[in-house]
Amino acid sequence: MPNETVEQFAARARSWLAEQVQVSGGSTAAGQDPAGVDLAEQKRFQAALYDAGFVGITWPVEVGGQGLPEQYQQAWNDVVKDFDTPTGAFIIGIGMCGPTVADLGSDELKQRYLKPLLRGEEIWCQLFSEPGAGSDVASLQTRAVLDGGEWVVNGQKVWTSVAASANFGALLARTDPTKPKHGGITMFVVDMHDPGVTVRPLVDMSGGARFNEVFFDDVRISADAVIGEVDAGWAAAVTMLGHERVFIGGRVGPRSSPLDFDSLARVAREKDRADDPAVRDALAEVYLRQQSLRLLNALMREQADSGHPPGARGSISKLVGAQAAAFAADVAAEIAGPSAIAWEGDDTEATELARYVNSAPASAIAGGTSQIQRNIIGERVLGLPKETQVDRNIPFNQLKIGTQGSV
Structure with a gap:
């Protein structure tokens, strides 16, 4: 709303959410389980969120945003944590x-894709990891070959969220x-409904399928669907990974x-553990880590x-977030005992606790392992010497990768 103060914005947000959704019970809060809410309902709610500002x-306003200072985003974050918002x-x-x-x-890509994305009219996924290129994304082997005014893509991706x-x-x-x-890497916008795209779910130990493997067979992409520049995809990947690591790290x-x-x-x-000094100390540490x-x-x-994107500093958030999640999971197991990792019957609360505890280790892997984050922080934030990389300046087609082994 025009000339709305931060306090007025927060009050309006709380009132609007109270009319739209339930006070948070943990199951769909922050959209952590996109499969748990009907997709049509998620789209309806996202459009309503957008229309309400x-x-x-x-x-920026020119790409469909609200153009407000960071204080308004923080005010929204503080309010929305009290509500179940189906936006996964x-x-x-x-x-x-x-x-x-x-x-x-x-400008064409921004005008075409950003507002529909914000309003929930279109869903996006990230297609980076491959069976042989996880933490070392630059080893990817999916190929794009220019054919006239189009790129023809063949290859496979894995661990892709919301691909289906x-x-x-x-x-x-x-x-x-x-x-x-x-x-020699390029980032593209790819239409997931192209007939050459095949998505297969990957079922994890919880019985769910939050991730997918994706196959590309002669998928044709327009030459103007490049994000950044041709052969400058690594810089684009670093940009996205910076956003990703801040996002993952911030998901307290x-x-x-x-x-x-x-x-x-x-x-x-x-x-009956609230008076245990050791438990109280652990809870205080959980609070300090999460608030920090x-x-x-x-x-x-x-x-x-x-105007100062997080870049490599995003790895600090990612690392700290993974450590905070692991610590909180350990504290949960100490307090709750066996019910923190397994449950019987239809105990929804125990199921939720166990799901979060069992998934906590994934935060040290998704978006780059904690070891990778430490390397990035050391080299790109602290300026420490890089580790020796014997393959860094060798043409990719001269490397022995895949079934032949790796250098």
């Missing part, structure tokens, strides 16, 4: 792909194998999520809005 809060299908697009298109995309629902994806493919592995969770401080303190009271992470990410968002 609560999406793209700090994004859009977190990859709005948290990672969209900001990268906004940073590097042509996505309309578009941000795809990394190798466009010049004669260059070193970091040099809603206030009522099973691993949030308030929820763990409640479990401690229910288990929230403040760190608020700072990085504010710096990004001032």
